[in-house]
Amino acid sequence: MGQSRRDFLKKAGLGIGMFTILPRQVLGAMGNKKYVAPSDQLTKGIIGTGGIGMTNLHFSNDPSCRLVALCDVDRNHLSGAVNAAKERWNIQPQTYSDWRDLVHDPNVDVVHIATPSHWHGIMAVEAARAGKDIFCEKPMTRTIGEGQKLVEVIKENGNIFRLDTWFRFKDTFYGLGTTVEPLKKLVESGLLGWPLTVRISGATGFAWKFFWTGKENLVPQPIPEELDYDMWLGPAPYKPYHPHRVHSTFRGYWDYESGGLGDMGQHYIDPVQYILGKDDTFPVKVEVDAPEQHSDAVGIWRSITYTYEDGCKIILEGEGFESQGKVPYIEGPKGKVYKGFECTIPDIMYKLSEMPDPAPRHTDFIECIKNRQKFALDEVIGHHSCTVVNMGSCALRLGRTLNFDPKTQRFIGDDAANQLINQPMRSPWASYML
Numbered sequence: 546m547g548q549s550r551r552d553f554l555k556k557a558g559l560g561i562g563m564f565t566i567l568p569r570q571v572l573g574a575m576g577n578k579k580y581v582a583p584s585d586q587l588t589k590g591i592i593g594t595g596g597i598g599m600t601n602l603h604f605s606n607d608p609s610c611r612l613v614a615l616c617d618v619d620r621n622h623l624s625g626a627v628n629a630a631k632e633r634w635n636i637q638p639q640t641y642s643d644w645r646d647l648v649h650d651p652n653v654d655v656v657h658i659a660t661p662s663h664w665h666g667i668m669a670v671e672a673a674r675a676g677k678d679i680f681c682e683k684p685m686t687r688t689i690g691e692g693q694k695l696v697e698v699i700k701e702n703g704n705i706f707r708l709d710t711w712f713r714f715k716d717t718f719y720g721l722g723t724t725v726e727p728l729k730k731l732v733e734s735g736l737l738g739w740p741l742t743v744r745i746s747g748a749t750g751f752a753w754k755f756f757w758t759g760k761e762n763l764v765p766q767p768i769p770e771e772l773d774y775d776m777w778l779g780p781a782p783y784k785p786y787h788p789h790r791v792h793s794t795f796r797g798y799w800d801y802e803s804g805g806l807g808d809m810g811q812h813y814i815d816p817v818q819y820i821l822g823k824d825d826t827f828p829v830k831v832e833v834d835a836p837e838q839h840s841d842a843v844g845i846w847r848s849i850t851y852t853y854e855d856g857c858k859i860i861l862e863g864e865g866f867e868s869q870g871k872v873p874y875i876e877g878p879k880g881k882v883y884k885g886f887e888c889t890i891p892d893i894m895y896k897l898s899e900m901p902d903p904a905p906r907h908t909d910f911i912e913c914i915k916n917r918q919k920f921a922l923d924e925v926i927g928h929h930s931c932t933v934v935n936m937g938s939c940a941l942r943l944g945r946t947l948n949f950d951p952k953t954q955r956f957i958g959d960d961a962a963n964q965l966i967n968q969p970m971r972s973p974w975a976s977y978m979l
Contacts, residue, residue, distance in 0.1 A: 587914060589655040590614030590647045592668060594626035595792055597682055598659030606634045609911050614653050616641040620771040642773060648672045655680060661795045662802040663781050666691030667977045673698045678705040678914050683811040685931040687802065690967035692928040693954060694978050699924045707910045707920045708927035710812045713819040714908045720750030721874060722885035725816045729903045732820050736890055737877030740856035741821065744874060745813045747866045749884065755805040755863050759797030759842025763787040780970035797843050803938035804843035815930035817859055824926050827951040828933060829854050833940045849937045939965045
């Protein structure tokens with residue numbers, strides 16, 4: 546394959562952020578916009594143009610990172626994305642129907658993975674091996690084993706990885722009425738005592754997509770002409786086509802995700818891992834309260850409880866908790882915190898103002914790429930919070946409590962659960978994860 550711009554810079558012994566023809570601050574003929582020399586620009590390609598990949602946050606083109614390639618297995622989605630690029634920026638990105646062609650395009654620096662979840666692990670691993678930096682949608686991977694492999698491959702290749710859930714950095718955390726910083730300071734202060742219980746419930750908006758469930762006994766339908774269904778399925782087991790299995794409703798099937806838990810779980814759990822200081826470990830037990838699950842279609846559940854070695858707990862509340870009354874978000878032996886940062890500890894805001902802020906983190910993905918610095922939510926941290934999600938998925942599918950060894954990342958004394966860590970893949974996709 547041809548030599549990419551990144552390969553050239555690496556072989557020349559120069560970092561991407563160092564090699565410039567003109568200073569990045571030079572003002573050019575772009576009015577009041579900053580001119581960025583072509584040698585200092587990054588380029589990106591987006592895989593998946595039917596949903597999240599087309600939102601304003603991700604479908605972008607600017608001087609720091611130009612959009613140069615698009616890929617989708619649905620011709621209608623792809624043509625819509627091309628038309629949008631023409632209308633917004635008067636550009637004509639390269640188009641692909643096979644994601645491997647985009648990943649190995651030497652003109653692409655950054656691969657943005659915005660596909661259904663069963664593709665995330667394979668695509669990210671192959672992009673890492675191709676020397677690309679990676680922006681991946683949540684959940685990071687569909688299985689624990691895929692996350693383990695991705696961490697391993699990125700360590701070998703030195704890629705910069707960003708997982709796209711941002712509530713540990715900015716914005717008001719879903720339904721809680723506060724950012725995570727004061728919660729982090731409060732937990733680190735010890736004022737609440739230890740261990741802590743975090744309750745993620747309807748009161749904090751978790752019921753928003755809780756009912757992402759599948760349908761049983763689907764009647765096979767003709768495959769639309771514009772859709773490459775075999776490529777859409779990829780590593781997943783072959784199932785006859787039905788429109789409810791693909792595109793926006795795919796989340797309701799175990800082959801592709803795990804319903805609302807898979808769709809929203811990492812958004813909620815990742816900030817909690819950060820708040821509790823658990824970015825480098827996993828729970829040791831997961832308990833479920835749920836009806837027996839269908840083998841294909843994801844069903845509802847009532848609660849999932851995770852317990853850490855030190856006694857801290859995360860409780861996810863589902864059916865029956867949508868409109869519950871006032872409940873604490875974080876509770877310890879010495880105090881409680883409710884929605885809106887209402888705290889039972891007197892003068893809490895004054896006390897927190899006297900305490901140091903959390904350590905700063907690298908949250909500018911483009912600058913991280915140019916400086917070769919780890920992004921604040923990289924593949925290692927992302928694997929930890931995604932594993933919490935996938936532990937819950939395994940427990941739900943099996944309908945029982947599971948014990949987990951954080952060191953080996955294996956379930957204890959449960960062969961069926963361990964079989965879900967690395968699940969079978971259709972040929973030829975399994976070879977990509979070796």
